[in-house]
Amino acid sequence: GAGVSQTPSNKVTEKGKYVELRCDPISGHTALYWYRQSLGQGPEFLIYFQGTGAADDSGLPNDRFFAVRPEGSVSTLKIQRTERGDSAVYLCASSTPTGELFFGEGSRLTVL
Amino acid sequence: KNEVEQSPQNLTAQEGEFITINCSYSVGISALHWLQQHPGGGIVSLFMLSSGKKKHGRLIATINIQEKHSSLHITASHPRDSAVYICAVCPGGTSYGKLTFGQGTILTVHP
Numbered sequence: 354g355a356g357v358s359q360t361p362s363n364k365v366t367e368k369g370k371y372v373e374l375r376c377d378p379i380s381g382h383t384a385l386y387w388y389r390q391s392l393g394q395g396p397e398f399l400i401y402f403q404g405t406g407a408a409d410d411s412g413l414p415n416d417r418f419f420a421v422r423p424e425g426s427v428s429t430l431k432i433q434r435t436e437r438g439d440s441a442v443y444l445c446a447s448s449t450p451t452g453e454l455f456f457g458e459g460s461r462l463t464v465l
Numbered sequence: 466k467n468e469v470e471q472s473p474q475n476l477t478a479q480e481g482e483f484i485t486i487n488c489s490y491s492v493g494i495s496a497l498h499w500l501q502q503h504p505g506g507g508i509v510s511l512f513m514l515s516s517g518k519k520k521h522g523r524l525i526a527t528i529n530i531q532e533k534h535s536s537l538h539i540t541a542s543h544p545r546d547s548a549v550y551i552c553a554v555c556p557g558g559t560s561y562g563k564l565t566f567g568q569g570t571i572l573t574v575h576p
Contacts, residue, residue: 386562395469395551395566396508409563444508452496452561458507 355379356357359445359457366435374430374460378447385428387420388444390459396444402428434453436462468492471552471567478574483540486570488552489534498564499526499537500551508551513535542574 358377366372376387383404390395398412404465405425417435422428432439442459469490488497501512505527512519512526518537520524523542528535539546549571553564 384560384562394566395553395568397566398563401560401563409560412563425492438494439567446508446562448562452513452555452563454498454513455508456500456508456510 357445357455359432359460360458362458363461365463365465367433368437370435372435372462374443376428376445376457378426379455382400382447382449384448385422386429386446390442390444414447437464438462468565469554469567471551472569473570475571476557478542480543480574480576482542484542486537486550488535488567490554493557494554496555497528498553499533500553502549502551541547544574544576547573
């Protein structure tokens with residue numbers, strides 16, 4: 354498809370486990386963003402990639418969260434030692450050079 | 466106080482009514498986005514504004530940079546407009562997608 358693709362759409366894990374969430378942006382979009390949306394809240398910015406590098410990771414809540422984009426396309430958000438408070442929908446977006454944003458459907462993470 | 470405040474938080478309307486959702490923000494911005502989120506679904510960008518007014522179909526978005534205020538209007542509302550509408554701002558000097566989001570306005574349009 355031509356849109357932003359996120360997998361898995363749903364992930365249930367146990368406290369303490371490691372989780373990876375994947376984002377496949379629109380082809381050619383060099384900017385990629387991760388956000389987190391807790392139930393009943395607006396999304397919060399996590400990290401921004403321009404190409405392969407993390408241009409701004411100021412929104413990552415702590416060092417259990419890490420994201421990579423090794424080839425400048427697909428990005429993976431990695432969460433170590435998951436906690437119940439990490440339960441949320443993790444959203445990915447990519448943008449055109451003029452800032453038009455395209456969002457994926459999100460990955461719903463539930464930590465039991 | 467949140468940097469981005471939306472009002473109302475919940476809005477119920479009858480089909481055909483004119484709807485206004487407001488967004489106030491407290492920081493200097495380079496752009497403001499209006500987003501739509503359906504239950505269980507992803508987010509769709511409706512508008513990106515840095516000044517003035519934009520129109521797309523039955524949707525109109527306006528922004529007043531001096532007053533730090535934006536409005537989203539829906540004319541001739543329809544039940545399919547039922548969704549959460551989110552205002553998000555891009556603080557000046559940051560990348561386009563480093564957004565600060567409002568809490569969202571839950572809109573329900575009854576037939």
